[in-house]
Amino acid sequence: MNTNPLSRLPLRIFNDAARRPPTYTWRATFSTTPSVSAKPLPPRRVIDDADIIENFLKGSGPGGQKINKTSSAVQLKHIPTGIVVKCQDTRSRTQNRKTARKLLGERIEELELGEQSRTAIKAKQKSKKKASADKKKRRKYRALQGEKTAEEEEEGEEGEEVGVDERDNGQIDARLAEPGEEAAKSIDGENRTKPV
């Protein structure tokens, strides 16, 4: 029998305690210093306010107390380039103005710098990462596939196994990264030329 007096208490007390927000003590694991990339991105482009026509895109007619607007859209037009940017993400016009300016800066930079612009560099970095991830993925499955086929072949005949062992790892990696059939062909090809 349970003699703990606490167990007789109503469950609610514990529930209340559980409802309180938890206090985190592991803040130290977070780092406040930003990770520095090898190549720093070019600075954000600052647009002169004189070059912008700002439009709040609201209906004409009376304003003030007479109507209750919910539109907080902001449209920016950059006069020198003619680029138009619109932002209506949030209900705060202040926030939309900030976002729209950021977007416009990016668009202008793309136009001016092309490949060297922040967005282009970022996109390139992203695509690079994605490509390498894909490569890794493919390599992994190729390796798995290779193992499987190797096992199967081991069961069948032994001659080919030797051929694979002779090659250095780098080559295998390179081949495995290639699409399936080609790799298989090249293995066959080399095996054919080797004895000669």
Next chain:
Amino acid sequence: MPRIANSIVRRAYAQDPLLPALLGVCRDLSLAANELRWLREHVDELPLAPAPRPLNTSTRRKKRIPNNDKHRLRKIKEAKLRDLVKQRSRGTPLQYLLGTEFFGELELKCGRGVLVPRQDTASTIAHLARLIRDPRNTLPNELRVLDLCTGTGCIPFLFGHELRETRHDISYRMLGVDVSTDALTLATKNLRRFQRKPSSSNLFNTSTTEAKDDGEREDGHNAKGAKVLANFMWADILNSPFEPQIENTPLPLMSAMNLARHPPFWDIVISNPPYISPDAYRKTTARSVRGFEPRLALVPPHPSTIPSSISTGVGSYTTSWPEKTIDTITQDAGDTFYVPILNIAAQVEAKVVLVEVADVEQAVRVARLGENFGFEGVEIWRDRPDDTDEAFPSSPSSPYPKQHSQDSSPGITKKRETKESKNDIPIVGAGNVRCVVFWRGNTGAAWLGKETQNDSILRSESHAMQPSMSRTDKFDGRYHADALLLASKWKGL
């Protein structure tokens, strides 16, 4: 109102089956889509939980039912969203449904019974704050701001927030006044909300003692910055202290201020009073405003229903006010509040006054009042005073359409119209005309970044003394005559 094309309705339905319902209020597909998105985000953030499942787990059959809480929660959220969309489609302001509205950089609570803060107000208030917080301005150690008809308290909050951006060297005292207890409750809620937020916990204080403590502490480390002391008070601007007071109604402003031991002098007076005439209320307000927002915050009582000392300003401060003029000026039913507000501003010795108005005509009428209360400078601001757009010329001549039939005698109307195009009440910025700014003395002029008014005062004085009326000035002809009369009397004495 033009009908919404069928193709748009169809397109809306294809986008989301809930969208067509919102088209009626929004009149625009992209806005409707935005509103639906905001409503959906709001519902997602609501602390909705499915009703607790029956705890009866004794039978084995019930135990085998899959845990479908997620599914039930989704159902509840969908129902809630549909309900909100239905309410919105009937015209309920979006801000009431979401419970908040953005005012400048601040997010304020708003609720039924209190006017939703308008974005136009935010932009003019922010502009005024930007002018006043200029580091070159010499401000008093405690800048006092009085906000009449405060509503949600949006103006004191934003003004304090904006001023504090650059001016940490001084402290601020804000007082919001309203006649509606609903508004005061909401304003206090908003104040608590700002105090709770960690980022602005030290921004707004309520009691004087607290402020003193903070001030002492501040000496130790100044980096914490200036404090904003915000208070809200129940008072009636249109109530006269010389009339019998009725129980359970708000006191006149000065009496209430005295009773609550607030200081009698304030540097800046801001107000967004009710300014829509009953006629305009019926004809020009949006359906969702008319149907759901409080009439008290929109339409002022008729001047004849309030004590004449308040409606005309005669007797309380400006004794030399020519009573005839006031009748012609306040004949528009929407202007009831401006004389009392300017009167109060004069009594509290305000250096800068900002009042919101509906349109150009009202702005000009209100701007004319200023001189009678001792304000030397006046300017009319548009929605975006900082914007100098070519599309909206700042010269006052072109944006005047025609003068309207609201003035009873056509003779006066014509006279005014010509004067408007000749006189120079500067209109600043872009957009619709939104507010009138008055200033007084060199201090007020300097705060607003104007040239010190010594020269212009001299100029206007010399005009007032000139017997010839060749140059039409800001001053009303009749006022001119009065001034001349006074001047001659003085000379005689």
